[in-house]
Amino acid sequence: MGGEGAMMAANNSLKNNRSLLAKRKETKALGGSYSTIELKKFPKATAEQLEEIKKRIQIKNKQNRVRQLIATLVISILVISFLLYIF
Template sequence: MGGEGSMMAANNSLKNNRDLISKRKERGGLSGSYSNAKLAEFPTATPEQLNEIREKILKQNRVHKVKLLIVFGVIITVLILFFLYN
């Protein structure tokens, strides 16, 4: 009968996939203890520093928005002129 070789290949593939799954489950996730891990010490920020950072980020966002509007405006103008003169 035909198709015996392809069925054997399918069975081998399924067997190999099952073997891979079982190995993955045995390995597990993270192992070990974190009791010896040292945490980094970060300085605390004052409210004034936080306000300065906030203002700086807001200014950067405004500048970025203006640049985007200029770029899109130029692209739209070029497209309109292209379609009008074609």
């Protein structure tokens, strides 16, 4: 029957890949511990600082929405005028 050589090659390839998997260096690198790592201390934000940050983010988001709206309108006008010019 045909295809027996291809199946044997596939089985050999799978066997070789399985044997190479155990030799990978990445598996050895995962055996470490985090006990010696010093965590950084970040300052706590006050309620006023959080409100200021919130307002700044809201202003930036509003500006981005306006820019996106203007860009969308300009592109839409250009596309519509181009289509009207063609047809």
